[in-house]
Amino acid sequence: MSARAPEPAVVPLAAPVTVPLPRALPPELRPFVGHLPAETLAAAAARARRLGVGADEVLVAQGTVDSATAARLFAAHLGVALAELETDPPAFDTAMAEAMLRTGVLLEAPAGLRPRYVVAARGREARRLFRALKADGSLPGRLRLAPPEALRRTVARAAGPAMTARAVTALLQARPLLSAASLRPARALAVIAGAVAALLAVLLACAPGEGLLATQMLLSLLFLSWIALRFAGCLFQPPEDEPALQDERTLPLYSVLVPLYREAASVPGLVAALSALDYPPEKLDIKLVVEADDADTRAAIAALRLPPHMEEVAVPAIGPRTKPKALDAALPFARGSFVAICDAEDLPEPDQLKRALAAFRRGGPQVACVQARLAVDNGADSLVAGHFAAEYAGQFDVLLPVLSALGLPILLGGTSNHFRRRVLEEVGGWDPFNVTEDADLGIRLARAGWQTRVIASTTYEEAPVTVNAWLGQRTRWLKGWAQTLMVHGRRPRALVRDLGPGATLALAVLAAGPFAAALVHPLCVAVLAVDVVRGVAGVPCTSPAEVLASALAYATLAAGYAGTVATSIVGLRRRGFAMRWAIALSIPAYWLLLSVAAWRAVVELARRPHFWRKTEHGLARRRAATGTPVRSSASAPPPPRPAAAWN
The missing domain is CATH 3.90.550 (Spore Coat Polysaccharide Biosynthesis Protein SpsA; Chain A)
Structure with missing residues (x-):
């Protein structure tokens, strides 16, 4: 696994000072004094107060300085060493890796020596670091600084495969009965099919007409309950949302x-849409989660100049290649609450x-x-x-x-x-x-x-x-x-x-x-077709149960089509559109496609x-x-x- 965020170009670090510095300069801005214009520092301090973040986070989020330059200036200002994680990667296990991602601190404790630390501090964490260094005179010699992005890349490179392997099995190990991995779908489908077949055989052998009617009534009750919920939605007027929060x-x-x-073709539009989010970039953490061997998508991402609050997280090919696996593997790298x-x-x-x-x-x-x-x-x-x-x-x-x-x-x-x-x-x-x-x-x-x-x-x-x-x-x-x-x-x-x-x-x-509706819909259509043929041929129904079963099939079909049309009309109207006649008239054909998908799903569930x-x-x-x-x-x-x- 790797996490990557292209670094923006840093502005010249010898810009002239043309505006007096703020009287109460936040400590995290002191390393930038003399390297950035005073008006830039003053603006960053003002925005930081408004957002409740560190002023250095403002500078990095706006691309005024890149993450590596910020860490270098911090290290020089504090008199501490800069960690070279790329050339001297530390050793750690998955538990320590997740702790590093949460805290931004790597504990190095060689045998017989006092603990040493690699710290990736920014914003309020940087302020706490300043206070700690002031309180403990021995700390600068035992501490190295690293950019937060570099620390995440190191974790991803060193522990990503192990973290992904653990993410794949975490739910299965913690709650096996809630994981689809513990299912045996082919066996379960065989048991369900056998039970249904046996029940139908008994019903039809003992009372063919009544058995058919009971089955039809049970299915109709299920379908009509689902349709009733949809009709209820048509009558319900959703309350207005609370206004969007404005206090940033x-x-x-x-x-x-x-x-x-x-998804290489979607990447440019996706990044544009995410860049348009109305949320302070200093408080936004966007991860583009890709498969490590998806060369085309990764190339499309690399071709863009991602803003500092976006980065790629590449997931190793471990476990099933599914969206939820990728999300589980990437979640530890997310920073948000x-x-x-x-x-x-x-x-x-x-x-x-x-x-x-x-x-x-x-x-x-x-x-x-x-x-x-x-x-x-x-x-x-x-x-x-x-x-x-x-x-x-x-x-x-x-x-x-x-x-x-x-x-x-x-x-x-x-x-x-x-x-x-x-x-x-x-x-x-x-x-x-x-x-x-x-x-x-x-x-x-x-x-x-x-x-x-x-x-x-x-x-x-x-x-x-x-x-x-x-x-x-x-x-x-x-x-x-x-x-x-x-x-x-x-x-x-x-x-x-x-x-x-x-x-x-x-x-x-x-x-x-x-x-269930998708599975049996062809049967209902077949009942309708047989009755039409029998009616044209003049063949009468032979029992009241047969008449009721056919009537239930007709009612269920009619209610299903009507419910679909009604919810579509109401939903589209709420979106400002009208229902197209071509859509309404082709619903029976669309439902037959749903049936094809449902039966394919049953076969695929058993096989793959x-x-x-x-x-x-x-x-x-x-x-x-x-x-x-x-x-x-x-x-x-x-x-x-x-x-x-x-x-």
């Missing part, structure tokens, strides 16, 4: 993790971090996660992308807000999730072996007693534009939902104890309903349960033309996108 002094250090794999996740194609609204913090503060300490709304901005690229856009509008602008208001478990959206870092680590982070780590993490948070809130801030995403790309992505999603159901459903009593009966029932409806089917991004026509995020106010729905985004 109280803002915490915020980390944003961006997992990338074969809050952590957000973004995907390669994301265009988040600039004030999203501040609005997420406002939601955390409004919800109180029991709120551990805030989910921003996701919206597709390339719905005009193809019919399947249009369906995806309508589907997302129904999910994030209709269904999730009502679930949030009711305090029910939320299957997270995979991106634009914002977490309290402490809680994220407490519940075990992401499951590296679950291919929908977002859904699983949302349930684990709920089972641990934490709440999730949904905010109106939007992140714009790119939908797949071809059927093959859509099918691959949806197969992975459905496979992951099945994994998640198996993981959390294998101990039903524990699940009910953790969530309560009502939330458990809601979870079953939300997670099992769409999957942890395989991550990659979705290519950077292909949308509108993204190629613009690639910029859209701003909206915090108190109103986002304004309509340009017509090309939908019509």
